[in-house]
Amino acid sequence: MIVVDKLCYRSKLRYVNAGEKFVFSMVTLLFCIISRSFLIAAIAFFVNGFLVVKKGGISFGRYIRLLAVPFTFLILSTLAVIVNISRVPLDAYAVPVGTFFITGSRESLWFGMQLIGTAMASVSCLYFLSLNTTMTDILDVLDQLHCPEIMIELMMLIYRFIFVLMETASSIMVSQKSRLGNRNLKISIQSFGQMGAGLFIRALRRSNALYDAMESRCYDGKIKVLSVQHPVKKKEVIMIILYEFILLAVWIGGKM
Incomplete structure (x- = not known):
């Protein structure tokens, strides 16, 4: 988190x-x-x-x-x-x-x-x-203020993908360190560029998988979150x- x-x-x-x-x-x-x-x-x-x-x-x-x-x-x-x-x-x-x-x-x-x-x-x-x-409480307040639903949906998805990207970037960095991918400045820069490219491709794959999962759960254009x-x-x-x-x-x- x-x-x-x-x-x-x-x-x-x-x-x-x-x-x-x-x-x-x-x-x-x-x-x-x-x-x-x-x-x-x-x-x-x-x-x-x-x-x-x-x-x-x-x-x-x-x-x-x-x-x-x-x-x-x-x-x-x-x-x-x-x-x-x-x-x-x-x-x-x-x-x-x-x-x-x-x-x-x-x-x-x-x-x-x-x-x-x-x-x-x-x-x-x-x-x-x-x-x-919490983020869900903030989005619930925005929903009560009648903010556009598309804006709230985008905020929720972006919030979710922050964690997805952080988790993916962390696993790539651990893999690079285990292979001495940061042993000097030149190789560190190359590793960073490779991580960015790999992160972009994996993010696209994860986003497609996430959308398929939402569709299989009867996603109708609005993410419903339980709030207290x-x-x-x-x-x-x-x-x-x-x-x-x-x-x-x-x-x-x-x-x-």
Whole structure:
């Protein structure tokens, strides 16, 4: 299983109503994106972290490692905003390199911080949903929201094939390692290319076999999955509404 799947099945918040978690994460995500407020992003980031670690029971170290992946990409992509090469030094910092300066302005630094804050808060909203809600529950919520059936079917099939491809790729890599297929860089690159080609062919075969199996079980264009409906709790709904109103108040207060 994927690490995120393992964590969501072990989460203490797994049996909280999926609709509540979906609304909480999506509304908070919209506030983060639309407001572009560093304060709202900070509040959302720490609240989501508290819920995932303290309420969900996921270890703090594991959560930080999961956040480190998007944070690394954000830092690398934001360098283009906060770092400039110019003949004229800007007001935030300036490092002379020959006749040029590696420099940046205060405005660009603040914009970069806002960008990182908004993106990390948005990621934390999605992590809250994915680390505490199973994929079948999420798809069930989308079905209740009357999302197009074709989109839900594709999501379900793609989700299923992630595991199929991972299992197939893992078996190919074990076979290559047992034959010293990674003993140097050149052979490793060749092995990787061969694995990609073999994975593509096997994926086509597995997809045909899967479709035949579905047809033999009276597949009518819709995958039916049993889902358990967890009750909506008034206390949790009230807390969500109060939290979103606080974010709205902070946003309005920041504009005044």
